[in-house]
Amino acid sequence: MTIDHKGGIVMDTNQKYLRLLSEKYPTLRSLTREIINLNAILNLPKGTEHFMSDIHGEYEAFCHILNNCSGVIREKTERIFRGRLSAEEQDEICTLIYYPKEKLSLLKKEKDVNREWYRATLELMLEIARDLSSKYTRSKVRKAMPPDYAYIIDELLHAQPDEDKNQVRYHNNILETVIRVDADDFVISLAQLIKRLAVDRLHIVGDIFDRGSSAEKILDLLMRHPCVDIEWGNHDILWMGAACGSQACIANVVRNCIKYRTMATLESGYGISLRKLTLNAQTLYPTLSPMEAALKAITVIQFKLEGQVILRNAEYNMNDRLILHTIDLEQGTFLSEGERYQLNDTLFPTLDPKAPYTLTDREQEIIDELTAAFQGSARLKEHVTFLYEHGGMVVRCNGNLLYHGCVPMTDDGGFATVYLFGEQLSGKAYFDAAEEIARHAFFGQSKNIKGLDFMWYLWCAELSPLCGRKIKTFERAFCDDKRAWHEEKNPYYKYYHEVFTCEKILREFGLDPDTSHIINGHTPVRTKEGELPIRAEGKLMVIDGGFCEKYHDTTGIAGYTLIYNSHGLRLKAHHPFRSVEEALRENHDIISDSEIVETAPHRVMVADTDDGEKIKENIESLQDLLYRYRSGEIRQKKI
Incomplete structure (x- = not known):
């Protein structure tokens, strides 16, 4: 004083x-x-962290990996009950933990689920819970318990044998009462606790949306998770931009949903109707099926809106993506990066050669109606609010740097400079500014067209930290010559194999380059071609292993989970998931191959x-x- x-x-x-x-x-x-x-x-000991990336709407597979905790529950079960339970018995107890309600219902139809079965099963589940709870304080374990049974579970987990066996009798009495009163609900609650204790924190390194059919269900699931953070991916920012009101983002979202046949996400999941678009498209392209016509109609709208964004923002340096004005319908060609290519389709009834980036009155009416629907969807607003509240461009956590795409770089390996809202920015400063603009686009009192345009830029620009490659959507849609399809990547994807580059990035974001790691998503690892997820001598890990079913043939696996526990870092490569029904009936689990990335020199404690x-x-x-x-x-x- x-x-x-x-x-x-x-x-x-x-x-x-x-x-x-x-x-x-x-x-x-x-x-x-x-x-x-x-x-x-x-x-x-520190709690266990799980890192997953590029889920792309694959709800069932994602849900199963959350339920089996990336194989950790099976590993615990095998270790605890080796020599005591058969493989089939271990499979059954695991499936019961993954899907307790559904598995109980099925078991009751198949066999006599009696008092003895409940007693034996609850004892096994308590043993697993007791093992998992050993690394946490009793207070933290208590908070993780379902409130209705917290006191009872706490007593059962910590009952100790004494000289007169009073504790044993007490324990038995509790179990008998539970079985008599509401055994099923207790089994479900205990399974919930086991899964909660197996994973202390979940990191989603981007791309929840697109390609798969149930992104909205994944977000519902994540909103119930007790401890999760999300590093925005380019597909996430696209939907976030659509919810903000960016019409270029909205057109891209609708096109992706039609292209990947995930319209149910829009229509059933978020209450956004495509009826007006589809009806208009059928009058424009009567020889095409309704969905093919809708896809073409929204594609043309998309290119017009993107052209408007590029023309409004000269600082984006994306004029090479302006293609509509280069179309020669008589010759059936277009210009891409200085070379003329043949179009595979020359029917463009809404394209005005004198004003190629101007929407027709009908197109404007359609996109305005879609904009109102996106901004009026309560469920979409709830999900996007969750992405903002639990996410960001980058996260630093326990010596790990997490981001989805890239740190944009120049050809000589320096950090690329981007001119943004009057400032020259690179590295961490660029990430910080990009996140601030993205937040203002959603939460700001007044909608700034420049901010909405930037949401689209983050989705698809070569210098976007969430993308990092030159997107060739027009070429892939309207040209059969695959030479035009090549999407040049930012030099980051060459340099991130080097230890020097990764250490420079870690220093830029305030982390110790000697002990820290970069965890990256976005680019599928072609495992079947011998590509490895570990780069720069272990400094960087790419954990996009093709979670989406459409990538399974490309990667040869069905996704990665990186696990960081008190013993070090471990990477799990998952085989494809069949179905929940098969998991329930046959106790089928996702097979996961485990690889130790790094063993800690000493056990990592909370103090670290x-x-x-x-x-x-x-x-x-x-x-x-x-x-x-x-x-x-x-x-x-x-x-």
């Missing part, structure tokens, strides 16, 4: 904070108890984590308060 010029006492900021802290810990006893508790937490640093800061403040209590500078309260 200090004395002011009138002789009065002025509290410093720290003392004000300590007085506020004393409201929470009003006595020496409450204070010392918290210091002891926090110090104990520092000496526990970001949370540990915060706890240490809290302990320091508490110890300061303790000193002031003992010195009498701050008085304890009488309770």
Whole structure:
């Protein structure tokens, strides 16, 4: 504290904070108890983190991997019950944990699910839960329990044999009562706890949307997850831009849904009708099927709207993507990057050669109606709000740097400079500014056309941190010559194989290059061709293993999960998932091949984590308060 010029006492900021802290810990006893508790937490093993990327609407496979915790539950089951349970019995207990409600219903039809079965099954599940809970405080485990059964589960997990076997009888009595009163609900609650304890934190490294059919169900699932963060992918930002009202983003979203036959996501999932688009398309292209006609109609609208964005924003340097004005319908050609190619279709009834990027009145009416539908969808708004609240362009967590796409670079390996809203930006500053603009596009009081345009830029620009390649949508849609399809990638994808580059990126984002890693998604790893997900001697990991079914032939697997627990980093490559029905009937699981990426030189404790640093800061403040209590500078309260 200090004395002011009138002789009065002025509290410093720290003392004000300590007085506020004393409201929470009003006595020496409450204070010392918290210091002891926090110090104990520092000496526990760190919780398990799972990293997944590029889910692309594959709900059933994603749901199963969440349920089996990327194979961790099976590993625990095999370790705990090796030599005690047969492989078939282990399979059944795992499936019951993954899908407790559905599996119970099926078992009751197939065999006698009686008191003895419940008793044996609950004992097995409790043993798994007890093993998983050993790395957490009792308080944290209690918070993870379903509230209705928290007290009962807590007692069962911590019952210890004693000389007179009172605890054993107590334990047995609880189980017998549970079985008699509501065994099914208790099994479901215990399965929920096991899955919660197996994964402490989930990281989604981008691209929840597009290609697969149920992105909205995945978001519903993630919204119920207790601890998740999301690093935005280019497909995510596209839907976010559509929800903000960017018409270029909306046209791209609709085109993707029609192209990948996922219209149900729009129509059933978000209540966005394509009826007006489809009816108009059938009058324009009567020889095509309704969906083919709708795809072509929205594609033309998309290219016109994208052209408008590019013409409004010269700083994007994307004039090479302006193609409509180069079309020669008489010759049936177009110009791409200085070379003329043959069109595979010359029917463009809404294209005005004198104003190729201007929508017809009917096209404008359609896109305006779609814009109102996107902005009026309550469920889409809820999901996009969740993406903003739990996500960002980049996340730093426990020595790992997570981002979806790339850190844009120049041909010589430097950070690329982007001119953005009057500023020259690169590296971390570019990421920070991009995130700020994206947030303002959704939460800002007034909608700025420049901000909406930038959402589209993030979706598809070569210098976008979420994309990093030159998208050739027009060429792929209207040209059969595959030479025109080549999509040039940003130099980042060449340089990220080098240790020097990865260390430079880690330093740029404030991480220790000697101990930290980059975790990347976006580009499918062609495992079947011998490509490896681990780059730059382990400094960088690409975890896009083709989760989407459409990529299985390309990658040869069905996705990766990176697991970071107290022992180190481990990568799991998943084989394709068949179906929930087969999982239930045959106890079929996703087969996962495990590879150790890095073993920690010593077991990683909470003290070594970001949370540990915060706890240490809290302990320091508490110890300061303790000193002031003992010195009498701050008085304890009488309770």
